[in-house]
Every structure is written in C-alpha cells, then in structure tokens.
Amino acid sequence: MRRSAPTLALRLAVAGLTGLTGLTACTTPDTRPPPAPAGLTAQAGSATSVHVMWNAAADQDGVTGYQVFQADRLVRELPAEKTMVDITDLAPQTGYAFTVRAEDAAGNLSGPAPAARVTTPAAKAEDRTAPSSPAATTARATGPRSARVTWTAATDDTGVTAYDVYQGGVRIHTAGPGESAATLANLRPDTVYTFTVRARDGADNSSPDGPAVDVTTPPASGDGPGTAPAEFAATASPGTVTLTWTAPDTGGETTEYELYVNGLPTTVIQFGAGAVPSGRAEHRITVAEPAGTVWAVKLRARLPDGNWGSFSAERRITLVA
Numbered sequence: 001m002r003r004s005a006p007t008l009a010l011r012l013a014v015a016g017l018t019g020l021t022g023l024t025a026c027t028t029p030d031t032r033p034p035p036a037p038a039g040l041t042a043q044a045g046s047a048t049s050v051h052v053m054w055n056a057a058a059d060q061d062g063v064t065g066y067q068v069f070q071a072d073r074l075v076r077e078l079p080a081e082k083t084m085v086d087i088t089d090l091a092p093q094t095g096y097a098f099t100v101r102a103e104d105a106a107g108n109l110s111g112p113a114p115a116a117r118v119t120t121p122a123a124k125a126e127d128r129t130a131p132s133s134p135a136a137t138t139a140r141a142t143g144p145r146s147a148r149v150t151w152t153a154a155t156d157d158t159g160v161t162a163y164d165v166y167q168g169g170v171r172i173h174t175a176g177p178g179e180s181a182a183t184l185a186n187l188r189p190d191t192v193y194t195f196t197v198r199a200r201d202g203a204d205n206s207s208p209d210g211p212a213v214d215v216t217t218p219p220a221s222g223d224g225p226g227t228a229p230a231e232f233a234a235t236a237s238p239g240t241v242t243l244t245w246t247a248p249d250t251g252g253e254t255t256e257y258e259l260y261v262n263g264l265p266t267t268v269i270q271f272g273a274g275a276v277p278s279g280r281a282e283h284r285i286t287v288a289e290p291a292g293t294v295w296a297v298k299l300r301a302r303l304p305d306g307n308w309g310s311f312s313a314e315r316r317i318t319l320v321a
Contacts, residue, residue, distance in 0.1 A: 030106035034061040037083075037100045042116035047092035047126075050118050053084040054100050056272060062104045062286050069099050069112065095119045105286060131156035131199035134163070134210035144189035144220035150181040154199035154207055162200045166209065167193055167306035186251035186304035188227070189220035193305065225249040227301065227309030229257065229281075234297050234315040241285045241295070241317065247277075248301050248309060256302035257283075260311070261295050269299070291321035 039055035057063035057080070068076040068085055076085050090096065096119070099112040134151035141147050154160050165173040165182055175182050187193065193216075196209035229245040247254045253276045257269045269283050298314040 030062075030104065030108065033108040034063050034102040034104050034110045036110045037066065037102050037113045040098070040100055040113040040116045042096070042098045042118040044118050044120050047120050047122060048090045049086055049088045050090060050096060050098065050120065051084065051086050052098050052100070052116065054113060056080075056083045056270070057102055058275075060284055061102070063102045064105045065103045067101045067103060067109070069101070071097055090120055092120050093122050127158050127201065127203040127205065129157050130205040131160050131201050131207040133207045134197045134199060137195065137197055137211045137213045139195055139213045139215045141215050141217045142183065144217050145187045146183060146185050147187060147193065147195075147215045147217065148181060148183050149195050149197065149213070149215075151197045151210060153180060154210075156199065156201045156205075158201055158203070160199045161202045164198045164200060164206070166196045166198065170302070170306035172304065172306045184305065187217050188303070188305065188307070189217050191307070192216045193307075227303060229299060229301055229312040231280075232299065232312035232315060234295075234317045236317045236320050238320055239287060241287055241297075241319070243283045243285070243297070243299070245281055245299070245312060246279065247281055250301065250303050250309070252304050254301045254303075257281075257299045258302070258308060259283075259297065259299045261297055263296070268302075287319060289319050291319055293319040295319065 034057060037054040037057065039053075041053050043051045043053075052068060054066075063080050065080055066078045066082070067074055068078065068087070070087060075087055078085060087098070095117065097115040097117045099115045101112050102110040131154045134154050136152045137149065138151075139147055139149040149165055151163065154163075160177045162177060163175045163179065163182075164171050165175070165184065173182050173184055184195075192214060194212050194214050196212050198209055199207040225248065227248050227250065229248055232245040233243070235242045235244075243259075255271045255276055258265055259267050259269060271277065271281075294316060296314050296316045298311045300311045301309045303309050
C-alpha cells in the first residue's frame with residue numbers, strides 16, 4: 001500500500017519550522033472529488049470486531065483522510081496515512097457491510113468503495129495471550145553484507161505461528177514456527193546492527209522483544225553501491241511541489257523515503273506492493289504556504305536492513321502561487 005502524506009504545511013507547523021506561517025487558501029476552488037478507495041476488505045477479528053482495510057490513495061489524488069461507513073452510518077474518520085481500522089462493539093453471528101470514502105483538502109468526498117461484507121462468528125473465548133519472548137538471541141556477521149541471527153523457541157497457549165526479526169524498530173524478516181535462525185542479506189559493510197526477535201501466534205499476538213544482540217559487519221573491498229537517491233529534483237508549481245529521483249541500488253525494491261524540509265523530517269513517503277516505481281520515482285506534495293517561501297528539500301531511503309540510507313542532494317526551491 002501506498003500512503004499519501006498529510007498536507008505538508010500542517011506537518012511543518014507541527015515540526016516547529018519557522019518562516020512558514022501565513023498559510024493561504026487556494027485561489028482556484030477545487031470541486032473534483034478523489035476516486036473511491038480500492039481494494040477494500042473486511043475480516044472478522046472476533047465475535048465483536050471486524051478489521052477493515054483498503055489501498056492507500058495515489059499522491060496525485062490529494063487525499064487527506066478517509067471516512068468509514070457501516071451500512072450508511074459513519075463510524076470512523078481517519079487521516080490519509082491510516083488505511084486500516086478495527087470496528088468494535090459489534091454483535092456475534094451478525095452480517096455487516098462496510099464501505100470507505102476518500103476526502104481531499106477541499107472537503108470533496110469520493111463515491112463509496114464497493115461494500116465489503118462480513119459475518120462475525122459466534123462468541124467464544126478469545127486468544128488474548130501473547131507468546132513468550134524468545135529467551136536467547138545470538139548473531140554473527142557472515143560477510144560485509146549479511147548476518148545470521150538465531151533464537152530459542154518461544155511458547156504459546158495456542159502455538160507459535162511465526163518469528164519476526166526486527167532492526168531499528170522495523171520488521172525486516174519473518175520466519176516460520178519451526179525455524180530458529182535466519183540469514184539477513186542486503187546489509188551495509190562496516191555497520192553496527194541491533195537485532196531483536198518476536199514470536200507471534202495465530203491471533204497476531206506478538207511477544208515482547210527477545211534479548212537484543214549487536215552485530216558489526218566487516219568492511220568490504222571497494223565502496224559498494226551508494227544508498228542515496230540519485231538525480232534528485234524538486235519543482236514548484238502553483239499549490240504543488242513535485243519531487244523526482246532514481247531509487248538507490250539496495251538489493252530489492254525501495255518502498256519508503258523520509259523527506260526533510262529545511263533540515264527537519266516532515267513525512268515518510270511510502271509505496272505499497274505493486275506500486276513501487278521502476279526507474280524514476282515521483283511524489284507530489286500539496287502546499288498552501290505563500291509564494292516566495294523558500295524550501296530546502298532532501299530525502300533518504302529506507303534500506304532492506306531497516307536503517308535509513310544516505311541523503312540525496314539538497315535542492316532549494318521557491319514556492320509559487
């Protein structure tokens with residue numbers, strides 16, 4: 001899924017940037033609604049709850065939020081970066097229909113997505129107990145760009161179904177319930193990593209982190225591939241800033257980029273499965289700052305190992321009305 005960032009003006013204001021006050025409304029009224037959200041699904045999570053999920057809107061759609069409806073009743077309002085929600089306090093053994101509408105900055109609402117229908121099961125004792133943490137974790141570098149992490153088995157009242165390996169708070173690998181080790185590739189030479197492992201059961205209850213373990217990859221001969229987005233460009237047009245770049249060679253698809261404006265992080269640009277651009281990537285930001293405002297922008301990619309890569313070149317642009 002691809003997450004569309006909130007209006008950047010709001011994010012910058014929260015971040016405390018100075019010199020970006022005096023936000024102005026668009027001079028041309030926007031009356032075109034965004035398209036309806038795609039990929040809507042509803043899955044019963046228990047006898048009294050349903051998990052509703054949909055695909056993120058494309059950046060060019062200018063979506064700032066979503067409205068979730070149960071039948072014709074509005075039950076949730078969510079910001080643009082949220083594309084899933086649990087609807088609770090439902091009745092067991094009851095059929096429900098959910099739909100979602102997208103909203104843009106001008107208040108235009110899309111049509112409803114095709115309804116997702118689901119029936120809650122009969123009430124029964126629910127699994128709310130998380131597995132135990134893996135009691136021990138070890139790791140060693142197996143080369144400049146790889147490491148092997150091992151862990152001891154966890155226990156659970158209904159059975160462990162997976163082990164998730166985390167680095168820097170990001171899940172970077174999932175192993176099956178019978179596995180006790182994983183080889184992690186696409187690491188960087190001469191870098192310290194801290195890995196943790198969590199156990200997960202069939203109800204998606206995750207254990208706390210197991211013991212953290214540090215690994216330092218050895219230096220590599222040669223410089224290796226760069227991790228900075230290449231050929232970064234920023235162009236201002238009325239009400240919009242368009243960013244383009246070439247993804248770094250990270251050994252896999254690069255799905256996340258962190259955007260900095262005037263030296264401060266403002267948002268994370270995400271590309272979901274099936275939406276990762278090949279070759280040049282593009283992202284458009286809706287802005288409302290006055291003409292003449294100067295931005296210095298740069299971004300960096302989330303690498304497969306969970307770390308952020310090097311920054312792109314910084315570009316200075318002047319916003320236009």
